[in-house]
Amino acid sequence: MTASIEERQPTPCQPGHPIAFGACRAVTVTSVSEIGWRDTGKLIEDIEANGGPSACQWGMRFDYDNAAGSCSLVEVEGLNGKMIRILLDAGWNRDYMAERFRATGVDRMLTSGEIDFLYLSHEHLDHFWGIEAVLSLAPEITILAPGTLSEEAMAWLAGGSFLQAGITNRTPHRGKLVLLLPGGVHRLAEGVASVTFDMPFWLDIRGEQSLYFNVAEEGLVCVAGCCHQGVINLVDYAVDNLEGGKNLCGLFGGLHIAPLGPMTDEQRETVKALAKYGFRKIAANHCTGAPAIALMHELGYPMVAGSGKDGSQGIDHVGNGDTVRFP
Numbered sequence: 029m030t031a032s033i034e035e036r037q038p039t040p041c042q043p044g045h046p047i048a049f050g051a052c053r054a055v056t057v058t059s060v061s062e063i064g065w066r067d068t069g070k071l072i073e074d075i076e077a078n079g080g081p082s083a084c085q086w087g088m089r090f091d092y093d094n095a096a097g098s099c100s101l102v103e104v105e106g107l108n109g110k111m112i113r114i115l116l117d118a119g120w121n122r123d124y125m126a127e128r129f130r131a132t133g134v135d136r137m138l139t140s141g142e143i144d145f146l147y148l149s150h151e152h153l154d155h156f157w158g159i160e161a162v163l164s165l166a167p168e169i170t171i172l173a174p175g176t177l178s179e180e181a182m183a184w185l186a187g188g189s190f191l192q193a194g195i196t197n198r199t200p201h202r203g204k205l206v207l208l209l210p211g212g213v214h215r216l217a218e219g220v221a222s223v224t225f226d227m228p229f230w231l232d233i234r235g236e237q238s239l240y241f242n243v244a245e246e247g248l249v250c251v252a253g254c255c256h257q258g259v260i261n262l263v264d265y266a267v268d269n270l271e272g273g274k275n276l277c278g279l280f281g282g283l284h285i286a287p288l289g290p291m292t293d294e295q296r297e298t299v300k301a302l303a304k305y306g307f308r309k310i311a312a313n314h315c316t317g318a319p320a321i322a323l324m325h326e327l328g329y330p331m332v333a334g335s336g337k338d339g340s341q342g343i344d345h346v347g348n349g350d351t352v353r354f355p
């Protein structure tokens with residue numbers, strides 16, 4: 029069982045008083061796996077057969093062979109040279125994730141304790157149901173999760189079974205669980221901050237948390253798992269509330285723009301609106317749809333290319349095994 033649960037209050041934001049959270053020297057993000065699932069048509073079919081997108085994921089049965097998972101390794105180099113390693117999300121299919129951990133060396137880092145904590149962006153299946161792949165290597169790892177986690181998600185961490193979904197976590201979490209509450213900024217380390225966005229999302233879940241890094245003399249880097257809160261909300265939060273937020277260096281992650289199909293007019297406007305922030309490096313993957321990335325290229329955004337290797341979506345996505353360094 030989880031050794032202890034701590035609910036952590038953030039520093040509330042006040043208009044006109046940006047919050048300082050220190051600085052780091054660099055941030056390197058490796059996409060351990062960017063593909064949440066293999067076949068989008070099959071995923072949609074499973075969701076529809078289980079009550080549609082507003083039904084609760086914990087009662088849904090999915091084709092496990094279609095499951096992959098989203099997960100990244102974030103390495104933060106401190107101004108003092110000290111490294112902090114964060115595993116962002118746990119993916120979905122445990123065997124697939126175990127293989128991705130082997131391929132990227134994350135397995136060794138987990139067993140040796142080199143990863144400081146697992147940071148769960150949100151409880152969606154493609155980021156969270158692969159938890160066994162992490163816990164089987166590091167059952168006592170500290171987990172930082174959004175304070176909006178459902179009772180089902182807490183039970184899953186503790187070794188729960190969901191009969192209707194046909195899933196069991198056979199390796200209960202034995203470490204510390206820190207729930208980062210919404211309502212402000214959490215300073216996780218020098219130059220590292222987290223914000224929990226509290227809103228309802230598909231499959232009847234609540235809340236996603238995202239990371240911000242202040243790279244000295246370069247600017248802020250925003251890193252999201254799935255970005256259900258919206259990429260403009262993610263970035264505006266930094267602009268409005270974080271010291272240095274007006275100087276944006278980089279953006280990494282699943283940006284949740286047209287993840288399952290063609291773009292709407294609204295999504296097209298979202299992509300165009302990103303121009304005003306002046307990012308110097310954008311690394312998009314996972315739930316950033318191909319048409320959204322194509323438009324980013326068309327608009328001349330500084331897109332980072334992927335290698336297209338190891339089963340990732342293609343060279344437009346920063347994919348499996350690809351690494352991006354900020355600055």
Ligand SMILES: [Fe+2]
Pocket residue numbers: 150152254256
């Ligand atoms: Fe998600």
Ligand SMILES: [Fe+2]
Pocket residue numbers: 064098152154155253254282314315
């Ligand atoms: Fe996702």
